[in-house]
Amino acid sequence: MADVVVVGAGITGAAVAHHLARAGASVVVLDRAERPGAGATGRSGGMVRGYDPDPAVAELAVPSLAVFKAAGNWAAGRSPLRVTGAVTVAEPAAEAGLRAAAERLNAAHGTTAHVVAGPAEAAGVGLAGGIALVEPEAGWVAPTEVTEDWLTQARGDGALVRLGTAVRAVHERGGRPVVVTDAGEIRAGAVVSAVGAWGAAPVPGLRSSAPVRSRSIQVTVVGRGPSVPAHATFVDLRTGLYAKPVGRDRTLLGMPHLVWDAAMDAPPDQAHERATVAALTAHFPWLATAPRLDTVRAADAYGAARGDGPASGLLDGTGVPHVWAVRAWNGGGVKTAPEAGRRIAAAVLADAASDAV
Template sequence: MSPSSQTRADVVVVGGGVVGASIAHHLAAGSADVLLCEQGIAPGQGATSRSGGLLRLHHTAHCDTRLAARSLPVFQNWQDTVGGECGYRRTGFVMLVAEKYADSLRRNSAAVEESGGHSELIDPADLTELYPGLGLDGVGAVAYEPAGGYADPVAAAGTLLAAARRRGARVADGMCVRRLLTTGDRISGVETNLGQVSAPVVVLASGAWSGRDLAGAVGVTVEVAPRRIGLALAAVPGAGAGDSGAQLPTCIDDTTGTYFRPSGNDGLYFGVPSNPAVRLGTDVEPLTPDEVAAAKDAVATRVKAVGGAQLLGSKAGFDGYTPDRRPLIGPAGPDGLYLATGFSGGGFKTAPAVGELVAAEVLGGAGVAGRAEEPLLTPYRPGRFVAGRPVVGDFTYERM
């Protein structure tokens, strides 16, 4: 749609990834007149489409655990809570650490239980009975979440936007927000490639590029930098099949710095770490053979079948990373500007809760005048770096 057909909204959401889609859905459910601006020709094709889609509650910062625990039931009951399918598949999630981090693992696992989820410590030898395709040499301690697994980020974003549309939200593909408009010391709308839209509240959920042109132009420093993210798909017959639902779990392995999860019955997605030497421009550089090979070797430490497996494809894109690798969520700068960005590769699993809580703050006035604080979002406020209060892990591991 073009702004010329209707030039006003209660809230403009900038960014059509899964976080922006969730915010728009919840705002529309609260009867707000919402316009979502997505610069691509289809929403969810940025960082969302490059997400591994892992669903887990285990985190080293317990504020993250609480958001993930609030979100998981939504994924599990997506058809009833949102509508359509999000591709949720329960494989179980395992967190692998070295022996010296066993106590931290125990404490973080307890935080999952305290947040309403279920996590248990399992002897590494016993885990191989659950997942016969998993090797555990060098693993000293394991936390297991039976309800963990994965979902399809693009499908989730698409169904959230469909739900928002059913509630009256307008979703504008190919609409690039070029400038935030202000009147005095408050937001008054946005200027797009298709014209101006007036709105008293703008939510920036545009990921890697949120701080470069938009917020910076109105004097707001957004501590978000673009970083390349990637994953690859290997053919591993039976990876997602078996009597228990999967021969392999969704897994984060702190001992090797890898993550992986099944894809359907016969595939395995695994993460490819970002190479800091790769130039970050406006176009995404594909993953190189050396990058994929190194990641594949690391995963083969746990899944031997990956070593000789055929590669079926790869994905690379940008996401926005903050100094503490946690998102910026909350009012910032001119009255009416609200940030929901910088999810640092981890936004998918918390998107339902983030959308719900951000909408509650905006509709309650926090996006306008600082009212209606949501305690679960307090650790993520945009001013925390200036105040010297970055989010830190409660009980950390070697790489997390």
């Protein structure tokens, strides 16, 4: 018997488990894979920033960035944040909104976010006719490192992390969930389904009441020669193009890959790789001669949450009492994970404790 079973040891499940265990709950984390971060998390670029055009995402991303920054939050004793700066490019017409957003970010965190309008470039990123919100204090994290750190903290607080254990079904017995795994059953006060893109597959009792689909995400890593200036992480709201530096000599590039119902292990799409590099040359002219080093394809869960569970919009029901599915992250679940995990854990703890088990 566990207070809460968390299904999925990606960045979402790890964040939830960490907060649950820190609050004193008995927690079991289950993942079908032999290592944490085997899904979207392990392939993710991990770009984190406070700004997002969707206020509901920004509300999670702003406190999450503060958590990533503070060394004291991490078992490793240091912050996982690589501070490279973050550039968000938008239409010139969005200038007033971006200036207001920069003021809000700076008021909340004493940061130096600002708008660049006029110059052709900001923090090493060509703006291609757009303007930019620059967050010098943002950057990227390695999502698997963050996931493993949270699982280390959860174990230290008494959580049991069982890898290589697939959940086959979750059903109700006596008003509470029973989790059926390939290694036996676990009774729980509540269950959190944090299975990412696998939520689109019909595992009884884990599937969200909100429609969720798996969508492909593909990124290409290129070499950056010594004469090329450093650059910040970057996303263009007009096109969905994005990029981030990887160390001193490589850059990761991405462009939306609108392939739905994609498997996590689908092979790379070479035509999309070529199109990605060509499109990003408008922002990084040096790409014209950059060597392509690697292309990684994965998938994330996409869909609009119904918000019919606790944690206002972050959890949906599954049809089984006290079993909650985490909302789809639509390709952005790293930058919101710290605050989302905190809120989900608080709501689920209250639910697990409700009524006598």
